[in-house]
Amino acid sequence: MINVGIIGYGYWGPNLVRNFNDTDGINVAWAADIDENKLKLVKSRYPSTEVSKNPDEVIKSSNVDAIAIATPVSTHFDLALRALQAGKHVLVEKPMAATSEQCEQLIDEADKRKLILMVDHTFPYTGAVTKIKELIDENHLGEIYYFDSVRVNLGLFQHDVNVIWDLAVHDFSILDFLFDEKPTGVSATGIAHINDQPENVAYITLFFASNIIAHIHVNWLSPVKVRKTLIGGSKRMLVYDDLQPAEKIKIYDKGVSLANDESNIYEMKVGYRIGDMWAPRFDSTEALKKLVYHFIECINANEVPITDSHSGLSIVRIMEAASQSLLKNGAPQEC
Secondary structure (H helix, E strand, O other): OEEEEEEOOOOOHHHHHHHHHOOOOEEEEEEEOOOHHHHHHHHHHOOOOEEEOOHHHHHOOOOOOEEEEOOOHHHHHHHHHHHHHOOOEEEEEOOOOOOHHHHHHHHHHHHHHOOOEEEEOOHHHOHHHHHHHHHHHOOOOOOEEEEEEEEEEEOOOOOOOOHHHHHHHHHHHHHHHHOOOOOOEEEEEEEOOOOOOOOOEEEEEEEOOOOOEEEEEEEOEEEEEEEEEEEEEOOOEEEEEOOOOOOOEEEEEEEEEEEEOOOOOOOEEEEEEEEEEEOOOOOOOOHHHHHHHHHHHHHHHOOOOOOEHHHHHHHHHHHHHHHHHHHOOOOOEEO
């Protein structure tokens, strides 16, 4: 039995507590939050769980083996570092920390103490994204040309991070999971429409050493919620619509072939291939349930998580570079 302490019972914390409680071999021993009313809610739902307004009481408890952190980004580093120093395995909400330097410190601390440090990037554990990776790895799409994503909605405005750190982080984690290569550079443009608040609209382009290009549009000021990704390949093309209740993934047997007309060097012949569309089936298990189970598996077997600390560091570096590009009106930055 692994005893877990949850720090933060705001937006994401209740989901963590529920999934940890529903997983065999786990006991949610402690929950901490600064809001007394939220702690009362925990106690009413899970009477056996101890509660505290002081996260150190959870971190220092001899009855806790692992800590899950679901608090604002600015607090991730301090809480995760104290948990690791106390000998606890750590699952930290995305993004891993506020800076890449903080991520590196956490990695060093976890490696020194031989502890699991995992980031709660949920999308790589969804059945849809797992199926997309399988299709790419098995060459169903052919050579990948582009990744084009739109992730927009009305709110929720964040005060400590901009829309890239809040929304685009999901697409960065999907890219990191789907493709073995890391982006070499990033260009980002965006704007803040509310004075003294972070950027609420942004357009990000990621460059790779290969032929892949990725573009991500994120927006807190959209009248509709959209979660749609297009992936184009030399063999087939794919549309992933996360808001669809069924057929979230659709694969189109469409493409083009180009050939120069030898009789006319100024004319290019374009051939269009239009075939069938099909929607593959995939595992519909809740992603967070799979993530929590994977976290416990990694602790028990001392295995490297899918969304490990190095993946978390890579994603934070991309966001830092994107933020620098924002300040420089889209000038490309290395990442």
